[in-house]
Amino acid sequence: xxxxxxxxxxxxxxxxxxxxxxxxxxxxxxxxxxxxxxxxxxxxxxxxxxxxxxxxxxxxxxxxxxxxxxxxxxxxxxxxxxxxxxxxxxxxxxxxxxxxxxxxxxxxxxxxxxxxxxxxxxxxxxxxxxxxxxxxxxxxxxxxxxxxxxxxxxxxxxxxxxxxxxxxxxxxxxxxxxxxxxxxxxxxxxxxxxxxxxxxxxxxxxxxxxxxxxxxxxxxxxxxxxxxxxxxxxxxxxxxxxxxxxxxxxxxxxxxxxxxxxxxxxxxxxxxxxxxxxxxxxxxxxxxxxxxxxxxxxxxxxxxxxxxxxxxxxxxxxxxxxxxxxxxxxxxxxxxxxxxxxxxxxxxxxxxxxxxxxxxxxxxxxxxxxxxxxxxxxxxxxxxxxxxxxxxxxxxxxxxxxxxxxxxxxxxxxxxxxxxxxxxxxxxxxxxxxxxxxxxxxxxxxxxxxxxxxxxxxxxxxxxxxxxxxxxxxxxxxxxxxxxxxxxxxxxxxxxxxxxxxxxxxxxxxxxxxxxxxxxxxxxxxxxxxxxxxxxxxxxxxxxxxxxxxxxxxxxxxxxxxxxx
Numbered sequence: 001x002x003x004x005x006x007x008x009x010x011x012x013x014x015x016x017x018x019x020x021x022x023x024x025x026x027x028x029x030x031x032x033x034x035x036x037x038x039x040x041x042x043x044x045x046x047x048x049x050x051x052x053x054x055x056x057x058x059x060x061x062x063x064x065x066x067x068x069x070x071x072x073x074x075x076x077x078x079x080x081x082x083x084x085x086x087x088x089x090x091x092x093x094x095x096x097x098x099x100x101x102x103x104x105x106x107x108x109x110x111x112x113x114x115x116x117x118x119x120x121x122x123x124x125x126x127x128x129x130x131x132x133x134x135x136x137x138x139x140x141x142x143x144x145x146x147x148x149x150x151x152x153x154x155x156x157x158x159x160x161x162x163x164x165x166x167x168x169x170x171x172x173x174x175x176x177x178x179x180x181x182x183x184x185x186x187x188x189x190x191x192x193x194x195x196x197x198x199x200x201x202x203x204x205x206x207x208x209x210x211x212x213x214x215x216x217x218x219x220x221x222x223x224x225x226x227x228x229x230x231x232x233x234x235x236x237x238x239x240x241x242x243x244x245x246x247x248x249x250x251x252x253x254x255x256x257x258x259x260x261x262x263x264x265x266x267x268x269x270x271x272x273x274x275x276x277x278x279x280x281x282x283x284x285x286x287x288x289x290x291x292x293x294x295x296x297x298x299x300x301x302x303x304x305x306x307x308x309x310x311x312x313x314x315x316x317x318x319x320x321x322x323x324x325x326x327x328x329x330x331x332x333x334x335x336x337x338x339x340x341x342x343x344x345x346x347x348x349x350x351x352x353x354x355x356x357x358x359x360x361x362x363x364x365x366x367x368x369x370x371x372x373x374x375x376x377x378x379x380x381x382x383x384x385x386x387x388x389x390x391x392x393x394x395x396x397x398x399x400x401x402x403x404x405x406x407x408x409x410x411x412x413x414x415x416x417x418x419x420x421x422x423x424x425x426x427x428x429x430x431x432x433x434x435x436x437x438x439x440x441x442x443x444x445x446x447x448x449x450x451x452x453x454x455x456x457x458x459x460x461x462x463x464x465x466x467x468x469x470x471x472x473x474x475x476x477x478x479x480x481x482x483x484x485x486x487x488x489x490x491x492x493x494x495x496x497x498x499x500x501x502x503x504x505x506x507x508x509x510x511x512x513x514x515x516x517x518x519x520x521x522x523x524x525x526x527x528x529x530x531x532x533x534x535x536x537x538x539x540x541x542x543x544x545x546x547x548x549x550x551x552x553x554x555x556x557x558x559x560x561x562x563x564x565x
Contacts, residue, residue: 016254017075018194019043020118023225023249025233026358029206029241037204037246038062038111038360042073042352043259046250047115048131050204051359052177057099057109059359064099065092065111065178066360067345072117073352081119082191085126089113093178093185100180110179114145114202116250123194123252128187129177132207134219136199141216146188148176166208198252203232206245210235225249246358423453430458434492436484436505443467443480443499445492450483462489465496473503480505 022041028034036051036058049065051058069088077084092113100106112129125144127133133145146152150173154160165171176185201219214235222228229247236245345364349356356364430449437446439461448459469477476499484505486492495505 015121016256018118018121018196018252019255019259020046020116021225021251021253022046022355023229024247024355024357025226025229026246026361027233027237027241027244029244030237031240031242032244034059035244035358035362036062037206037244038066038358039202039246039248040066040070040073040354040356040360041248041250042070042354044075044118045069045073045115046200046202046248047113048202048204048246048248049114049360050112050129050131050206050244050246052108052110052174052179057106058111059362060099060106061096061109061111061179063359063363064095065089065113066356066358067363068092068095069115070349070354070356073354075119077117077119079119081117081122082124082189085115085117085124086187086189089115089126089128089178089187090184093182096178097180097183107180110174110177110181112174112204113178116200116202118194118252121194123192123198125190125192126187127189128185129174130172130205132201132203132205134201134203134215136201136219137195137197141219144190144192148188149174172205194252196252196254200248200250200252201232202248202250204244204246206241206243207232207236207247209239209241209243219249225251244358427453427456427458432488434462434486434489435459436480436486436492436495436499438469438481439464441469443469443472443496445486445489445496446483447489449485462492465500467496467500471503472499476503476505 020041020043022043024039024041026035026037026039037049038051038059039048040046047066047069049062051060051062069092072085072088096109096111100109112131113126114129114131114133115126116133117124117126125133127145128148130147130149131145132143132147134141134143136142149171151160151165151168151171153175154168155162155165160168176182178185199219201215207215210232215232218228218231218235222231226249229249232247233245349364431447433447433449435446435448435450437444437450442464444464445462446459447462448457451458469480472480480499484495486495498504
């Protein structure tokens with residue numbers, strides 16, 4: 001909606017900025033014992049995160065991710081909004097890894113993320129996992145996100161029909177999520193035109209138990225956003241609700257003067273006599289209403305007494321110690337993991353209309369907040385959301401994190417060096433070896449060994465002979481193709497010479513070996529008869545008869561394959 005023409009200038013003002021009207025609802029469902037879903041909705045940001053319920057810390061993962069992103073609910077990002085959104089999700093992924101380092105019991109946790117960031121007239125979209133985003137525009141209801149699941153991959157490859165996906169035994173197997181399994185997960189990113197009148201539905205996969213036509217009809221026909229979100233959750237509960245369900249409804253509209261006044265909310269001090277527990281009892285659903293009321297009061301009673309960085313704002317809340325220096329407005333803290341209290345987060349949430357639901361709301365209420373570290377008050381660093389260890393335990397764990405990580409990296413570097421030296425020495429040894437093999441249907445000599453190390457060939461061609469493979473006996477051909485190892489180049493040349501002369505690779509093995517047993521000297525067929533050489537002497541009758549002569553032992557002559565042939 002455009003304003004009327006300005007009579008003083010005769011020109012028409014530009015179109016008013018676009019904002020989101022929103023509603024959010026989350027329910028644990030009828031079977032699960034805890035809610036692993038988290039969601040946030042505001043004027044410029046909507047995000048749904050579904051923690052991996054089958055892993056420890058699914059609620060921690062979703063809450064940490066959503067609370068890390070709430071500072072994006074601002075109109076200031078402009079053309080850089082898409083890059084900022086993607087970078088923030090990657091930062092949240094790093095945060096999950098940090099939390100696992102602090103508390104190894106959280107290993108394996110993960111979460112999906114589906115987010116919209118409105119900047120100017122563009123809607124920046126980011127998605128990973130199986131939470132979904134739908135858009136209703138000009139009467140067309142369309143799913144914008146693509147599930148990163150095993151069955152969706154089968155559908156994309158034409159191996160499964162869409163109607164078979166809901167009953168597939170592996171329908172809940174995720175192919176991509178945030179977590180401590182991938183340092184840089186692949187996100188689906190897009191920049192879409194934002195039009196007044198567009199309606200968006202973001203939801204966790206718990207809503208999949210409601211028939212698609214029922215979801216579409218509810219989104220089309222229920223004009224009130226809060227009523228629409230309530231109806232979708234109720235339909236899920238009626239369907240049995242075996243999973244948590246979270247729904248965020250968003251309408252894209254032009255900003256009105258009322259929106260401007262409610263956005264300028266002053267941060268007011270807690271009511272005297274109230275306790276952190278009492279504040280927590282108010283619940284996240286009343287945060288926006290309280291913020292609005294605070295803004296109306298401030299117009300008559302003057303500015304608030306407590307602002308970020310003031311002594312009152314720096315008092316601990318829920319037993320969580322806070323770094324006062326980091327809480328000062330505009331301060332910069334380069335150390336990821338420094339604590340800021342739950343009170344500071346609540347002050348930021350109270351500064352603008354929003355809805356926070358699910359595990360993230362429970363974390364904000366209890367003060368066990370996995371916030372992200374504070375380069376400024378609006379951008380904080382996070383380390384703490386453990387179920388059994390109190391905030392003080394998490395705080396003690398942080399100082400030891402850096403030395404422990406340094407030691408881990410040192411050990412890893414030493415292992416890499418040792419493995420590298422071992423591989424180099426092994427490779428150097430292979431280059432002292434030779435073998436005989438085949439190259440281009442001829443016998444060849446190779447330097448190295450015939451194996452490969454991944455893509456690395458551990459041998460090189462030394463020489464190609466004139467001996468054709470088909471000129472060798474079949475047995476020799478087979479041995480050469482299987483490669484004949486040699487101790488050195490001289491040994492390889494000897495093998496080639498034997499192949500050239502005898503057709504075999506090892507004459508000592510192919511031919512008769514010398515016998516160690518003495519044998520009688522047999523007359524050679526080529527020697528002349530004894531009678532031809534000299535007549536035998538006449539026998540002497542008076543001489544004693546000679547004893548039978550024993551054959552004279554003599555060594556067996558060396559037989560070569562060449563002579564044998």
